[in-house]
Amino acid sequence: MKGTPLTEEIYEYIVQHFALDERALLGRMSARAEKAGIPMIMIGEDQAKFIAFFLRAIGAKRVLDVGTLFGYSAAIMARSVGDSGEVVSLEYSELHAKVAKDNLAQEGIKNVSVEVGPALEAMKRMPGNTFDFILIDADKPNYINYLREALRLIRNGGVIAGDNAIAWGKVAQQVEPDDPDYASVTAIQAFNEEFAREKKLFGIIIPIGDGMAMGVVQK
Ligand SMILES: C[S@@+](CC[C@H](N)C(=O)[O-])C[C@H]1O[C@@H](n2cnc3c(N)ncnc32)[C@H](O)[C@@H]1O
Numbered sequence: 001m002k003g004t005p006l007t008e009e010i011y012e013y014i015v016q017h018f019a020l021d022e023r024a025l026l027g028r029m030s031a032r033a034e035k036a037g038i039p040m041i042m043i044g045e046d047q048a049k050f051i052a053f054f055l056r057a058i059g060a061k062r063v064l065d066v067g068t069l070f071g072y073s074a075a076i077m078a079r080s081v082g083d084s085g086e087v088v089s090l091e092y093s094e095l096h097a098k099v100a101k102d103n104l105a106q107e108g109i110k111n112v113s114v115e116v117g118p119a120l121e122a123m124k125r126m127p128g129n130t131f132d133f134i135l136i137d138a139d140k141p142n143y144i145n146y147l148r149e150a151l152r153l154i155r156n157g158g159v160i161a162g163d164n165a166i167a168w169g170k171v172a173q174q175v176e177p178d179d180p181d182y183a184s185v186t187a188i189q190a191f192n193e194e195f196a197r198e199k200k201l202f203g204i205i206i207p208i209g210d211g212m213a214m215g216v217v218q219k
Pocket residue numbers: 041042043066067068069070071072073074090091092093096117118119120137138139142
C-alpha cells in the first residue's frame with residue numbers, strides 16, 4: 001500500500017493544527033443535538049475543514065446538502081460560501097430539521113434553508129444546472145438515485161461528493177446478507193461503481209473520514 005494509515009494520534013495532530021474552529025462548532029452543535037437524542041453520525045472535523053477548504057478553492061456560492069442531521073455540514077458549508085452564497089439542506093426527519101434550524105439560528109447562520117421531506121422528491125422538483133457543489137450524505141440505498149439527480153442539478157464544472165464511500169471499512173469486501181450493514185455497504189459499492197463509470201464525472205475517493213467520493217462534472 002502507498003501512503004500512511006491515519007491513527008488517532010495523527011488525526012488529533014491534524015485537528016489541533018488545522019480544525020480547531022470546526023471542532024468548537026461541532027462541540028456546540030452536537031451538545032444541543034445530543035440532548036434531543038439525535039445520533040452522532042455527522043462528518044468528522046477533518047472532513048469539515050477539507051470541505052470548507054474545497055468550497056473556498058472553487059469559489060462555490062450555491063451548495064446542496066443532502067442529509068442535514070443537526071446542521072453541522074450545512075453550517076460548515078454556509079460559512080464557506082459567505083453571506084452572498086446559500087446552502088439548501090434536505091432532511092427527512094422533522095426532529096432533525098428542527099434541531100438543525102435551532103442550531104443554525106444559535107450560530108447566527110442565516111444562509112441555509114432546511115427543507116423537510118424525502119430528499120429525492122425535493123431534488124426532482126429543483127431546476128437543473130444551479131449548484132456548484134452537492135454533498136450526498138443521507139440514506140445509503142438512495143445514493144445512486146441521489147447521484148443521478150445530482151448530475152442534473154449540478155452546473156457544468158461543479159463537484160459532486162458522496163460521504164461514506166469506504167463504507168465503514170467494508171467497501172472492498174464481499175459482504176454477506178446477514179451482515180447488519182449489508183444494504184448500506186452494497187448500496188455504496190453500487191454508487192461507487194456508477195460514480196467511477198459515469199462519463200460526465202472525473203472522480204476519486206478521498207480517504208478522509210469514512211471516505212468521500214468526489215467528482216468534477218463535465219457535461
Ligand atoms: C449522516 S446524516 C447527515 C449528516 C450531515 N451531512 C452532517 O455531516 O452534519 C444523514 C441524515 O439523512 C437523513 N435522511 C435519511 N433518509 C433521508 C431521506 N430519504 N431524505 C432526506 N433525509 C434523509 C437522516 O434523517 C439523517 O439526519
